Amino acid sequence: MITLYGMPHTRSFRVLWALEEIGAKYYYQVVNLAKEEGQSADFLALNPSGKLPVLTEGDLVLTESAAICTYLADCHPDKHLVPAVGTLDRARYNQWCYFVLSELEQPLWTMGKHKFALPKEYRVRQVQKTAGFEFARAVRVLEEGLKGRDFLVGDHFTMADLLAVQTLNWAAVFKIDHGSLQLDAYRDRIWQREARLRAHLVDEESKGEMA
Ligand SMILES: N[C@@H](CCC(=O)N[C@@H](CS)C(=O)NCC(=O)O)C(=O)O
Numbered sequence: 001m002i003t004l005y006g007m008p009h010t011r012s013f014r015v016l017w018a019l020e021e022i023g024a025k026y027y028y029q030v031v032n033l034a035k036e037e038g039q040s041a042d043f044l045a046l047n048p049s050g051k052l053p054v055l056t057e058g059d060l061v062l063t064e065s066a067a068i069c070t071y072l073a074d075c076h077p078d079k080h081l082v083p084a085v086g087t088l089d090r091a092r093y094n095q096w097c098y099f100v101l102s103e104l105e106q107p108l109w110t111m112g113k114h115k116f117a118l119p120k121e122y123r124v125r126q127v128q129k130t131a132g133f134e135f136a137r138a139v140r141v142l143e144e145g146l147k148g149r150d151f152l153v154g155d156h157f158t159m160a161d162l163l164a165v166q167t168l169n170w171a172a173v174f175k176i177d178h179g180s181l182q183l184d185a186y187r188d189r190i191w192q193r194e195a196r197l198r199a200h201l202v203d204e205e206s207k208g209e210m211a
Contacts, residue, residue, distance in 0.1 A: 002026040005054040007033055008203045011065045012053035014166050016202055018069040018159060020195035022076040028202060030209040066097045069159040081159050089154050096152045096160040104142060105167050107134035112174045139178040146186055157190065165190045
C-alpha cells in the first residue's frame with residue numbers, strides 16, 4: 001500500500017496528481033507543517049529533512065517530488081507517463097525534470113520565500129530583483145523548449161509536464177507574472193486534466209484533517 005505524506009498547497013500536490021494519473025490506490029497522510037508536525041520525532045525518522053512530500057511503499061521511503069513522480073511512472077509503463085530507460089526521450093525527460101527543479105522552481109521559490117514564506121526577519125527585499133531576473137531566463141528557456149510542441153518530451157503528456165505546470169501554477173498563486181502567453185496556454189491546457197482535478201479534490205478534502 002502506498003502512503004503519501006503531504007499537505008495542501010505544497011509540492012506534495014505533484015505526487016497527489018501523479019498518483020491520480022496512474023490510478024493508484026493510496027492513503028494520504030496529512031502532515032501539518034504549520035503545527036511543526038514535520039519536526040516530530042516520528043516524521044524526522046522517516047525524512048530527516050522534515051520536508052514533504054514523502055512516499056512509502058513496503059520497505060521504500062522516497063523523498064523528492066520529481067524522483068517520486070518518476071518512480072510512480074516507471075512502475076506503470078502502461079500509462080506512458082515517462083519514456084523508457086535508455087531512450088533519447090528518457091534523456092530529454094531527465095533534462096526537463098532537472099531543469100524544472102533547479103532552474104525554474106528555485107528562483108521562483110526564492111521570490112516566494114522572501115515575499116511571504118520566511119519569517120519576516122529573514123526576508124530580504126533586494127533578492128526579488130535577482131531571483132526575478134533568473135526566473136525570467138528560465139521562463140524563456142521553457143518557452144523555447146515548447147516552441148511548436150504541446151509537451152516537453154515526445155508527443156504526449158509526461159511527468160515532466162506535470163512538474164513544469166505545477167511550478168508555473170505556483171507562479172500564478174504567488175502573483176508572479178512571467179509574461180508568457182505561450183506558457184499560460186500550456187499550463188491552462190494541462191491543468192484541465194481529469195487526474196489534476198481529482199487530486200485537487202483530495203487536497204481540498206484533506207484540509208479537514210488540519211484543523
Ligand atoms: N526538493 C524537495 C523540496 C521539498 C520541500 O521543500 N517541501 C516543503 C513543502 S513544499 C517542506 O516540506 N517544507 C518544510 C520545511 O522546510 O521545514 C521536493 O521537491 O520534494
